[in-house]
Amino acid sequence: MSKLGVNQLRESITEAKRIVIKVGTSSITYQSGKINLRKMEELTRVISDLQNSGKEMVLVSSGAVGAGMGKIGISEKPKELPMKQAAAAVGQAVLMRLYEKFFNDYNQNIAQILLTRDVFSSKIKSNNAINTFDALFKMGIIPIVNENDTVSTSELEGDRIGDNDTLSAMVSGLTKADVLLILSDVEGLCDSNPSKNPQAKLITYVDQLNEEIYGFAGDSETEFGTGGMITKLNAAKLAAQRSIPTVLASSQNVNNIYEILEGKEIGTYISEDCLQNR
Numbered sequence: 220m221s222k223l224g225v226n227q228l229r230e231s232i233t234e235a236k237r238i239v240i241k242v243g244t245s246s247i248t249y250q251s252g253k254i255n256l257r258k259m260e261e262l263t264r265v266i267s268d269l270q271n272s273g274k275e276m277v278l279v280s281s282g283a284v285g286a287g288m289g290k291i292g293i294s295e296k297p298k299e300l301p302m303k304q305a306a307a308a309v310g311q312a313v314l315m316r317l318y319e320k321f322f323n324d325y326n327q328n329i330a331q332i333l334l335t336r337d338v339f340s341s342k343i344k345s346n347n348a349i350n351t352f353d354a355l356f357k358m359g360i361i362p363i364v365n366e367n368d369t370v371s372t373s374e375l376e377g378d379r380i381g382d383n384d385t386l387s388a389m390v391s392g393l394t395k396a397d398v399l400l401i402l403s404d405v406e407g408l409c410d411s412n413p414s415k416n417p418q419a420k421l422i423t424y425v426d427q428l429n430e431e432i433y434g435f436a437g438d439s440e441t442e443f444g445t446g447g448m449i450t451k452l453n454a455a456k457l458a459a460q461r462s463i464p465t466v467l468a469s470s471q472n473v474n475n476i477y478e479i480l481e482g483k484e485i486g487t488y489i490s491e492d493c494l495q496n497r
Contacts, residue, residue: 391463
């Protein structure tokens with residue numbers, strides 16, 4: 220595709236009204252698992268400003284388990300399911316208390332929405348969720364979404380979504396979002412692992428999710444987070460199935476969110492048409 224064609228696609232984001240932003244655990248916590256207050260405040264400021272501009276913002280936030288670990292004073296991610304769920308229960312309260320404080324500083328009201336996979340598979344439950352989101356949008360309230368880790372278990376087949384990249388794509392479809400932004404500790408999809416190859420080059424545009432693109436995605440699971448680049452590509456695929464473009468970008472400078480939504484070439488833009496045969 221020509222550079223002009225790519226730029227035109229990027230520019231289409233400038234018209235996006237309903238925006239889902241997903242942040243990973245590493246984006247709002249330190250390596251210790253404790254909350255990075257500066258990063259959290261910067262994120263809430265940008266989202267609040269976009270909300271003020273007339274956008275409808277949805278935040279899908281990881282970090283509950285990491286925040287819980289920091290709160291109760293454990294340094295290693297629990298391996299036993301009940302301990303993971305306990306850490307998530309403690310951490311979710313910590314996250315929401317901080318989000319409430321920071322968003323309140325910018326005169327924004329927020330709502331917590333905890334979801335499980337059955338919400339998306341049950342017509343009644345999904346309709347209830349859609350109605351809730353719609354009511355919040357009408358009232359100008361920012362939904363903050365996470366998986367309900369305290370009741371979702373991988374032992375129950377089909378019960379757990381598993382990672383918030385996937386959740387963010389599912390929420391994008393549920394809310395009929397115009398664009399999905401997935402922010403993490405990497406600048407986007409590169410042609411090799413940037414942590415191992417300093418010469419790795421950013422792939423700024425993906426028009427087809429094929430074996431070659433997946434071959435570039437290495438496992439980048441962090442100590443406190445789950446998933447890596449493959450889960451992000453899978454999320455982009457889910458979003459594309461619902462005709463929603465995805466941008467993968469770094470959370471290092473959250474002001475980049477403005478430039479992404481202005482159509483500038485930041486991160487990796489994955490077209491909503493990336494599943495079409497070519």
